[in-house]
Amino acid sequence: MELRDLGEFELIDRIERVASRAGPAVSLGIGDDAALLRLRTGEEVVVTTDAFVEDVHFRWRNEAPGLVGRRAVVACLSDLAAMGARPLGCTLGLAVPGALPLRRFDALVRGISAEATRHDAPLVGGNLTRARETSLSLTGLGAVKRGRALLRRGSRPGDRLCVTGVLGAAALDRARAERRGGRVRYLPQPRIAAGRQLGAIPQRVACIDVSDGLLADLRHLLGPSLHVPIDPEALPLPRGFASACRRLGLDPERTALAGGGDYELLFTLRGEAPSAAQLSRRLGLPVRELGRVLRGAPRGASPGGNEDGGWRHF
Amino acid sequence: MELRDLGEFELIDRIERVASRAGPAVSLGIGDDAALLRLRTGEEVVVTTDAFVEDVHFRWRNEAPGLVGRRAVVACLSDLAAMGARPLGCTLGLAVPGALPLRRFDALVRGISAEATRHDAPLVGGNLTRARETSLSLTGLGAVKRGRALLRRGSRPGDRLCVTGVLGAAALDRARAERRGGRVRYLPQPRIAAGRQLGAIPQRVACIDVSDGLLADLRHLLGPSLHVPIDPEALPLPRGFASACRRLGLDPERTALAGGGDYELLFTLRGEAPSAAQLSRRLGLPVRELGRVLRGAPRGASPGGNEDGGWRHF
Numbered sequence A, B: 001m002e003l004r005d006l007g008e009f010e011l012i013d014r015i016e017r018v019a020s021r022a023g024p025a026v027s028l029g030i031g032d033d034a035a036l037l038r039l040r041t042g043e044e045v046v047v048t049t050d051a052f053v054e055d056v057h058f059r060w061r062n063e064a065p066g067l068v069g070r071r072a073v074v075a076c077l078s079d080l081a082a083m084g085a086r087p088l089g090c091t092l093g094l095a096v097p098g099a100l101p102l103r104r105f106d107a108l109v110r111g112i113s114a115e116a117t118r119h120d121a122p123l124v125g126g127n128l129t130r131a132r133e134t135s136l137s138l139t140g141l142g143a144v145k146r147g148r149a150l151l152r153r154g155s156r157p158g159d160r161l162c163v164t165g166v167l168g169a170a171a172l173d174r175a176r177a178e179r180r181g182g183r184v185r186y187l188p189q190p191r192i193a194a195g196r197q198l199g200a201i202p203q204r205v206a207c208i209d210v211s212d213g214l215l216a217d218l219r220h221l222l223g224p225s226l227h228v229p230i231d232p233e234a235l236p237l238p239r240g241f242a243s244a245c246r247r248l249g250l251d252p253e254r255t256a257l258a259g260g261g262d263y264e265l266l267f268t269l270r271g272e273a274p275s276a277a278q279l280s281r282r283l284g285l286p287v288r289e290l291g292r293v294l295r296g297a298p299r300g301a302s303p304g305g306n307e308d309g310g311w312r313h314f
Helices: A008-018 A065-082 A102-118 A169-180 A192-199 A214-222 A241-247 A252-258 A276-283 B008-018 B065-082 B102-118 B169-180 B192-199 B214-222 B241-247 B252-258 B276-283
Strands: A026-028 A035-037 A043-053 A086-096 A123-130 A135-145 A160-164 A204-209 A265-269 A287-292 B026-028 B035-037 B043-053 B086-096 B123-130 B135-145 B160-164 B204-209 B265-269 B287-292
Touching: A008 A102, A008 A123, A035 A086, A035 A123, A043 A065, A043 B086, A043 B135, A065 A086, A065 A102, A065 A135, A065 A192, A065 A204, A086 A102, A086 A192, A086 B043, A086 B135, A102 A123, A135 B043, A135 B086, A135 B135, A160 A276, A169 A241, A169 A252, A192 A204, A192 A265, A192 A276, A204 A214, A214 A252, A214 A265, A241 A252, A276 A287, B008 B102, B008 B123, B035 B086, B035 B123, B043 B065, B065 B086, B065 B102, B065 B135, B065 B192, B065 B204, B086 B102, B086 B192, B102 B123, B160 B276, B169 B241, B169 B252, B192 B204, B192 B265, B192 B276, B204 B214, B214 B252, B214 B265, B241 B252, B276 B287
Parallel strands: A043 B123, A086 A123, A123 B043, B086 B123
Antiparallel strands: A026 A035, A035 B043, A043 A135, A043 B035, A086 A135, A160 A265, A160 A287, A204 A265, B026 B035, B043 B135, B086 B135, B160 B265, B160 B287, B204 B265
């Protein structure tokens, strides 16, 4: 059965049936003109919108529809994590072709709803339209203590650059699926708890999530007049990463630096900051120090100066 | 020049240049992982997502790109109006083909930003992707006093049904553009001030905005077990509407009842409510009483029982 066999409202019903109505912050979920979400005293609203488009961010032929939905939610909630926010809820702008199999639609929507609910960001609203290709536009809503959000700006020479988790796993998984005709299997995690912990550390300065690749996002974090020369040996890599890359004909260093889709937190610290090991305990995640912020634009020679890298959509 | 001639970040720069950074509620606008918006004490967050898709909601060949952008914003903010909310800001998920002329892109984005700013809902974030067709997913953020939002549910037999403004203007304009090869010209207005005023009236019960057409939205407002027999003579129509419809071969009554895109507020009142004339002064808009809510499902014979009508996307 295809989507064109059902009416718009029947499809919306199918979304409503899987969407959780409850959530710690939800006063009113799906079903009215808009949803209502509660903040605590002294908090402000955090809002981010992310898109996930067929043949740009995913391909039906090499990924289970449920995982497509989950990955879209992770990409969106990762932006809340990078602000140090707690999630409140999310909304979905879903565009689908009439020829989409109903089973695929159901699995996609279940994946979205399950992943969102899992992170206390239940689906509270949205919109359904037809289009020539499937695309998801997810808006994540969160809350953060007023004036305490983690911002991108503010780094200075001497600050220490750190990253959570490991880099390159998502890119390796994607490359394996593309080149070997396999399936995308890797589900990254939005670092929500770590972001909230980081926001409470006095020495923290600035933060971004690694969505486009370390080099591209480092540029967004530092701007044009600062850089960090990154020692490829210092990169935190998944176990067996280098050999797995080589088997696929990939350069491990480049894959880790430019791959994208890891959704780890990349941040700077200033002053008498805790060690990476102490931070790691605090954030509940591996933390690796990548180097110190230096004045001046990045140069081509160092990986930090690599002009390309990162995932571009045009 | 086409979009494919520019990089993703150059296009985002073009959006950022026209997006207003300021707004009464904006702590942090475009440019970070997420935006920050302030509520007042005792308020909760109102959030709604609406999509606007090429060849479904608009056609480039018969509408100026700036108007496409403005209408998309109005559709989104109208949902905030129907909740009695004050707008805080909005985000845009924009998907565009690489072949889109840059001039069209710029005009579209300027229209979006100008209309959003005009209603104190400046563009504070979003996402840009490529796609086979242009689509906009707009998320509107608003604030309302906790527990005071205008909801759809709650109407009972005996309640009076009212509507703001006039019905059918948008449908007539669309039909004229489609049948005469003209341009779409009509820009409806989100009834934000009226919605906030309505929220403060003790006799108000329930409210929805007329986006899909009066009959379809009346069904959403009343559910399956209530109806209002609507006297076609009581419909508030634009001046010269009937003859303009007939010149295009349209049935005026049907056009007003099922046309959609008016974005007027449709609401019920209970008890010693102000008269339509008093309400009109209070809301600053024409208000027409359409009838009383009756028990029972709508019947096919009365316009209120018309099964079809309303704008479906599938």
